[in-house]
Amino acid sequence: MQYILISMSTRHILLGLLAKGPSHGYDLKRRHDEHFPQARPLAYGQVYTTLQRLVRDGLAEVAGTDADGGPERTLYRLTEDGAREATDWAGQVTPPAPYVTNEIFAKVVVAILTDGDPASHLLAQRAAHMERMRELTTLKTAPGTELATVLAADYALNHLDADLRWMTTTQARLTTLTAVTVEADRA
Amino acid sequence: MSNRPEPLVVARDLVKAHGRTPALRGAGLDLGAGEIVAVTGPSGSGKSTLLHCLAGIASPDEGSVTYAGERVDTLPERRLSELRRTEFGVVFQFGQLIPELTALDNVALPLMLAGTARGAAQERAADWLERFGAGEQRGLRPGELSGGQAQRVALARALVTGPRVVLADEPTGALDSLASEQVMAALVRTARETGAAVLVVTHDAQVAAYADREVRLQDGVTQDGVTAGLEVHA
Numbered sequence A: 001m002q003y004i005l006i007s008m009s010t011r012h013i014l015l016g017l018l019a020k021g022p023s024h025g026y027d028l029k030r031r032h033d034e035h036f037p038q039a040r041p042l043a044y045g046q047v048y049t050t051l052q053r054l055v056r057d058g059l060a061e062v063a064g065t066d067a068d069g070g071p072e073r074t075l076y077r078l079t080e081d082g083a084r085e086a087t088d089w090a091g092q093v094t095p096p097a098p099y100v101t102n103e104i105f106a107k108v109v110v111a112i113l114t115d116g117d118p119a120s121h122l123l124a125q126r127a128a129h130m131e132r133m134r135e136l137t138t139l140k141t142a143p144g145t146e147l148a149t150v151l152a153a154d155y156a157l158n159h160l161d162a163d164l165r166w167m168t169t170t171q172a173r174l175t176t177l178t179a180v181t182v183e184a185d186r187a
Numbered sequence B: 001m002s003n004r005p006e007p008l009v010v011a012r013d014l015v016k017a018h019g020r021t022p023a024l025r026g027a028g029l030d031l032g033a034g035e036i037v038a039v040t041g042p043s044g045s046g047k048s049t050l051l052h053c054l055a056g057i058a059s060p061d062e063g064s065v066t067y068a069g070e071r072v073d074t075l076p077e078r079r080l081s082e083l084r085r086t087e088f089g090v091v092f093q094f095g096q097l098i099p100e101l102t103a104l105d106n107v108a109l110p111l112m113l114a115g116t117a118r119g120a121a122q123e124r125a126a127d128w129l130e131r132f133g134a135g136e137q138r139g140l141r142p143g144e145l146s147g148g149q150a151q152r153v154a155l156a157r158a159l160v161t162g163p164r165v166v167l168a169d170e171p172t173g174a175l176d177s178l179a180s181e182q183v184m185a186a187l188v189r190t191a192r193e194t195g196a197a198v199l200v201v202t203h204d205a206q207v208a209a210y211a212d213r214e215v216r217l218q219d220g221v222t223q224d225g226v227t228a229g230l231e232v233h234a
C-alpha cells in the first residue's frame, strides 16, 4: 500500500482533533487514521511525543484520566493558546514552495551534467507518473469511495500532473537546445 | 503485458503529410478489443491526423491500418462509410454536429440512418444524452450549446449505435476538471459495459489517466518504451 499524502503537520492535526473535546492518545491515533485514510497511519510513539510537546508549549494540558473498564489513560484537552494556534495555522496561506530540491529535477540536471540521456529518463519517468495517475484515478472513481480519499487523490493527481507538464516543457527545451547547438556547430 | 487482448485495430509505420507539412513520420499502435488507450502529445504532434487515419477519414501516404484483420486504408469508400456507420463511433475535435437539428435529433440520426424508427431512435438518444450529462439540452440546437455541452452531445452521438471502436479527439477539450471527470467516467463505464475499444486523443494527463495505457506522440512518431514495464527506483 502506497500512501497518497505523506508529510503532514501531526502537531496541528492533533490540535484540530482535540478541538472536538478532550481525548486520549489512543483515541487521537484512531481518529487521525480515520480522518486521513490516505496518509501513513500515526505511530503511537509519535502521538505521545507530540502530545508531550504540546503540553510543554502550553497548547494542550492534562484533563484527568479515563479508565473506562481498561487501563487508565491520560486525557488531554486544548488550552486557549492551543485553540488559537489550530485556527491560525489552518488559516495561513502555505508558502508556494518552489520544489527545487525535487528529485526528478535533480536527476535531469545531473543527467545533463554527466552527458547522460535526460530525454529517455524523462520518458521513463513519465510512464511511472502515468501509472501512478491511473491507480489514483481508479481509486477515486471506484463506487463508494469516501470524500476524504477523493480529495487526497485529486491533490496527488494535480501535483503529478504539474510534474508532467514541467517534464514536457523540459523535454521541449532540451530538444531546442540540442538543435541550436547543432546549428551553431554547423555555422 | 502478456495478456493484452488481440488487437482489433492495428496501425503500422504511418507516414502522412498535409501538403508539405509532415504530420506523421512513422506512427503505429495497437488497440485491443475492449481496451482504452490514450494518445497524448504536444499540439501539432499529429494526434488528430493519426485518429483520422485510423477512422479511414484520411489515407496515409505510407503504412497500413487494419480493423479486425481488414485493411482500412485501401478500402473503397462505400465499405468505409459502412464501417464508420456500423462499427466506429467518431468524435471530432471540433464538434461537427448538424446545426439545423436539435441535440436529441443529432444523437438519434445515426440510428435512423441505420433504419430505426424515429420514436425509438429518440428514446435511445435521450438515454445517451442523460448518461453524458446533457439530458436537459436535448431540445437545443448546436448554436445554442456551450462548447462542453456540444462535446457531451457529440459523445452521445458517437456511442448511440453501440460501436465496437470509439475514436474520440479531445472529447474533454472544452470542459472544466469536474465536467471532464464526469464525461470520462461515463465513457469508461460505457466501454466496460459494451466491450467497446476506445481511443482518446488528449493533451490532458488527468484525462489520459482514465485509459488502460498511454501512447505518446512526438513530432509524428509514436514513442517506444512508454508502455513497457518499468522499474521504479524509490
Ligand SMILES: Nc1ncnc2c1ncn2[C@@H]1O[C@H](COP(=O)(O)OP(=O)(O)O)[C@@H](O)[C@H]1O
Binding pocket: B018, B019, B021, B022, B023, B041, B042, B043, B044, B045, B046, B047, B048, B049, B050
Ligand atoms: N488540413 C491541414 N493542412 C495543413 N496542415 C495540417 C492540416 N492538418 C494538420 N496539419 C499539420 O499537421 C501537423 C499535425 O497536426 P495534427 O494532427 O492536427 O496535430 P495535433 O492533433 O496533435 O495537434 C501540424 O503541423 C499541423 O499544422
Ligand SMILES: [Mg+2]
Binding pocket: B047, B048, B049, B093, B169
Ligand atoms: Mg488535434
